[in-house]
Amino acid sequence: MENPTTSKVVLLACGSFNPITNMHLRMFELARDHLEDTGQYSVIKGIISPVGDAYKKKGLIEASHRVEMARLATESSEWITVDSWESQQSDWVETSKVIRHHYEELLAREHNRDDVDTVKYTKKRRIEENYIASSLSPLSLCSDGPQLMLLCGADVLESFGIPNLWKQEDIAEIVGRYGLVCVTRSGSDPHKFINQSDDLWKYRKNIHVVHEWVTNDISATHVRRALRRGRSVRYLLPESVVRYVQEHSLYSAESEQKNADVVLAPFQKYSDASTKTES
Ligand SMILES: Nc1ncnc2c1ncn2[C@@H]1O[C@H](COP(=O)(O)OP(=O)(O)OP(=O)(O)O)[C@@H](O)[C@H]1O
Numbered sequence: 001m002e003n004p005t006t007s008k009v010v011l012l013a014c015g016s017f018n019p020i021t022n023m024h025l026r027m028f029e030l031a032r033d034h035l036e037d038t039g040q041y042s043v044i045k046g047i048i049s050p051v052g053d054a055y056k057k058k059g060l061i062e063a064s065h066r067v068e069m070a071r072l073a074t075e076s077s078e079w080i081t082v083d084s085w086e087s088q089q090s091d092w093v094e095t096s097k098v099i100r101h102h103y104e105e106l107l108a109r110e111h112n113r114d115d116v117d118t119v120k121y122t123k124k125r126r127i128e129e130n131y132i133a134s135s136l137s138p139l140s141l142c143s144d145g146p147q148l149m150l151l152c153g154a155d156v157l158e159s160f161g162i163p164n165l166w167k168q169e170d171i172a173e174i175v176g177r178y179g180l181v182c183v184t185r186s187g188s189d190p191h192k193f194i195n196q197s198d199d200l201w202k203y204r205k206n207i208h209v210v211h212e213w214v215t216n217d218i219s220a221t222h223v224r225r226a227l228r229r230g231r232s233v234r235y236l237l238p239e240s241v242v243r244y245v246q247e248h249s250l251y252s253a254e255s256e257q258k259n260a261d262v263v264l265a266p267f268q269k270y271s272d273a274s275t276k277t278e279s
């Protein structure tokens, strides 16, 4: 039964998912519990959007494999889905544009649902188009429509502070207009980071920090390292993903060198600077 007093939320996670791990899936569950615990939100859907091959991060294997592994991993979930739109684009797509794309999709879906009420739709569309990123409260599609929020780990939030990585207007749009749910990772302190950033502080009410008490250090980098050393990765990834990796002989010393000689664009320097990336 729908609760009319709560706002519906769709969570969107962007990243390499190289490969998807149990922690990526946990991130969704943690975020949903956290938001619903406030009594203000009802999370209706989660979307995993693997980045395209043009991201050129070192060791990034083909998007087709990463998308397929994410599909296998979410087969048993009733609410987490995978979307391949971003991965199919020939150029790298900035996250703000990925969010906009999914927002448009949600809006179109709402429109189809409400198409008897075209006046209501047109009015909301106009409000939406005129919306200024500097507003402090995120806009939901319509009074009963879902709100789209970006879901990420604290490393991505902290990457907002890397010079020339994210455009300031994109950060304002993501956090000011849509909202962000950030899951803590070991070694990170999102509250401190928000406190030290004037831009994020301005939008603090739209940033939901989820504390993961069971510190879980699984990272795709650790998984790839274990795989190329012939170590077991069982119970770090869903079993279906472990089987897929084996069947397709993914993640070797050779695949880790992919894109190693690529001259990096500013947005890729994050990947390079990341302490998680190694040879
Ligand atoms: N252990 C974790 N705790 C919290 N968030 C996580 C964790 N692992 C991944 N994430 C988040 O999941 C999203 C997708 O992450 P990504 O695909 O880059 O995985 P990763 O494990 O960080 O990868 P890599 O090790 O290759 O850099 C990001 O928002 C990232 O912060």
Ligand SMILES: O=C(O)c1ccc[n+]([C@@H]2O[C@H](COP(=O)([O-])O)[C@@H](O)[C@H]2O)c1
Residues within 6 Å of the ligand: 014, 015, 016, 017, 051, 055, 057, 093, 094, 095, 096, 156, 165, 166, 167, 170, 267, 270, 271
């Ligand atoms: O939009 C941007 O400016 C931007 C800058 C840096 C990174 N991103 C996105 O952040 C995600 C980071 O993923 P990863 O695996 O490199 O940690 C990935 O989806 C990138 O497209 C996005």
